[in-house]
Each structure stands twice: as C-alpha cells, then as structure tokens.
Amino acid sequence: MGKVFVFDHPLIQHKLTFIRDKNTGTKEFRELVDEVATLMAFEITRDMPLREIEVETPVRKSKSKILSGKKIGIVPILRAGIGMVDGILKLIPAAKVGHIGLYRDPKTLKPIEYYAKLPSDVEERDFILVDPMLATGGSAVEAINSLKKRGAKHIKFMCLIAAPEGVEAIKELHPDVDIFIAALDEKLNEKGYIVPGLGDAGDRLFGTK
Numbered sequence: 001m002g003k004v005f006v007f008d009h010p011l012i013q014h015k016l017t018f019i020r021d022k023n024t025g026t027k028e029f030r031e032l033v034d035e036v037a038t039l040m041a042f043e044i045t046r047d048m049p050l051r052e053i054e055v056e057t058p059v060r061k062s063k064s065k066i067l068s069g070k071k072i073g074i075v076p077i078l079r080a081g082i083g084m085v086d087g088i089l090k091l092i093p094a095a096k097v098g099h100i101g102l103y104r105d106p107k108t109l110k111p112i113e114y115y116a117k118l119p120s121d122v123e124e125r126d127f128i129l130v131d132p133m134l135a136t137g138g139s140a141v142e143a144i145n146s147l148k149k150r151g152a153k154h155i156k157f158m159c160l161i162a163a164p165e166g167v168e169a170i171k172e173l174h175p176d177v178d179i180f181i182a183a184l185d186e187k188l189n190e191k192g193y194i195v196p197g198l199g200d201a202g203d204r205l206f207g208t209k
C-alpha cells in the first residue's frame with residue numbers, strides 16, 4: 001500500500017499559511033509555492049541513493065558521498081503543476097521535465113489527456129508528479145495512468161494540499177505510488193474545491209480568474 005507523508009516542517013507550514021491567505025497576491029503566492037516546492041523536494045529526495053568517491057580536501061584524501069546518478073523526471077500536471085517545477089529544479093537541476101495536460105470531459109466529468117510529453121528514457125527515471133491540489137484524485141490517477149502507460153516504474157506524487165478523497169483514490173488505484181503533501185485538509189465542497197484549501201491554484205499562480 002502506498003504511504004502518505006505529511007510534511008509538518010515549521011517552514012513549510014508557515015509558508016503554507018500565507019499561500020492559503022486570500023489576501024496574498026499573485027507575485028507572493030507564486031514565490032511561496034516555489035519555496036515550498038523546494039522544501040518539499042528536500043524531504044522527498046531523502047531516499048536518493050549515494051555512492052562513495054575519493055576526494056582530496058586541503059588536509060588529506062578522504063572518502064565522501066555523492067548522489068549515485070539516479071535519473072529523475074519531474075512532471076507537472078498542467079497548468080497549476082508548473083508552479084512547483086522551478087522550486088524542485090533548484091535542488092535537482094539535472095532532472096528532466098515532462099508535462100501532462102488533462103481536461104475534464106463536460107459530459108462524463110472524467111479527465112481526458114490532451115497533452116503528454118515525457119523524457120525519452122521514461123523507464124529509467126524516477127518520477128515526481130506534481131500538482132498543488134489533490135482534490136477528487138481524478139487528474140492525479142489519470143496522470144499516473146499516463147506515466148505508467150508510457151513505461152514509468154517509479155512514481156511519487158507531490159502536492160501542497162490534499163483532500164481525503166484524493167488520497168484514497170490514489171491509494172486504491174495506484175498503491176505503489178507514495179504521496180507527499182504539505183497539508184491534509186478536511187473535505188471537498190459541492191464545487192469540488194478543497195476546504196479550507198487555497199482556492200483555485202492555477203488562477204492564483206497565474207493571476208487569472
């Protein structure tokens with residue numbers, strides 16, 4: 001069964017409060033999402049494998065550790081996921097970035113893929129799929145389907161705020177995917193917004209309404 005990690009680090013929680021605040025403007029909102037994405041990336045990469053090399057310090061030769069060259073792919077779900085990419089890239093600059101775009105079919109309300117572009121070596125990469133909000137889980141489940149269909153074997157899902165419904169959907173349909181969140185909120189309202197949430201993440205990131 002996939003694990004759920006809630007990052008209760010004080011810096012993440014502090015910044016998240018201002019991200020939630022409706023009086024936070026677009027510029028500050030974007031900067032805060034970027035900063036929280038960096039902090040979350042620090043935690044999410046805790047299990048990255050290391051190998052030892054020899055290094056010569058000014059004092060003597062020594063063995064020391066470096067990342068063992070694991071290939072990482074970051075995949076934002078369009079469009080709000082884009083707001084988290086640069087923050088992760090600050091810590092993992094060698095990662096490649098794919099994109100998955102989904103829209104909701106007005107009749108069935110199911111997410112339909114309209115765009116997918118991934119690094120060519122999908123099977124060799126560990127993927128971090130990102131979307132600030134995990135609401136019903138429909139988009140996240142479909143994006144994971146899309147990654148797996150193209151050969152992805154190791155996927156982590158990272159978001160700022162999740163609703164219990166979304167977490168359950170991923171756990172049930174993709175039990176191999178671990179979920180990393182900054183806050184687990186109460187519920188979804190009748191319009192599909194997370195309560196208390198932060199409103200529409202895409203609109204707040206890009207200044208649209």
Ligand code: URA
Pocket residue numbers: 080133135192193194195197198199200201202
């Ligand atoms: N997407 C958002 O941007 N906000 C929500 O509350 C739910 C889904």
